[in-house]
Amino acid sequence: MTRVEFKVSGGVINIVPKLPSADDEYTPARRRVIDARLKLAIEEVKKGRTAGPFDTAAEMVASLKRDLRKVSPPRLKSRVR
Numbered sequence: 001m002t003r004v005e006f007k008v009s010g011g012v013i014n015i016v017p018k019l020p021s022a023d024d025e026y027t028p029a030r031r032r033v034i035d036a037r038l039k040l041a042i043e044e045v046k047k048g049r050t051a052g053p054f055d056t057a058a059e060m061v062a063s064l065k066r067d068l069r070k071v072s073p074p075r076l077k078s079r080v081r
Contacts, residue, residue, distance in 0.1 A: 003018040026034065054060040
């Protein structure tokens with residue numbers, strides 16, 4: 001559904017699309033999900049479960065790879081024929 005606004009100026013009526021305001025950006029249900037995830041993230045930070053700081057992008061990538069190895073199953077090596 002497209003919302004429109006009617007703007008009147010000097011006897012001329014313009015119909016323009018109504019841009020969403022900050023309040024229209026998320027539905028109440030979506031906002032609750034976002035707020036719940038933010039609350040969990042803040043709790044993790046308070047518990048010290050953070051990454052970094054990193055001096056280089058390479059350090060950050062290496063940290064991400066280490067974390068992935070902790071949660072991912074080992075890969076099977078492909079055989080070359």
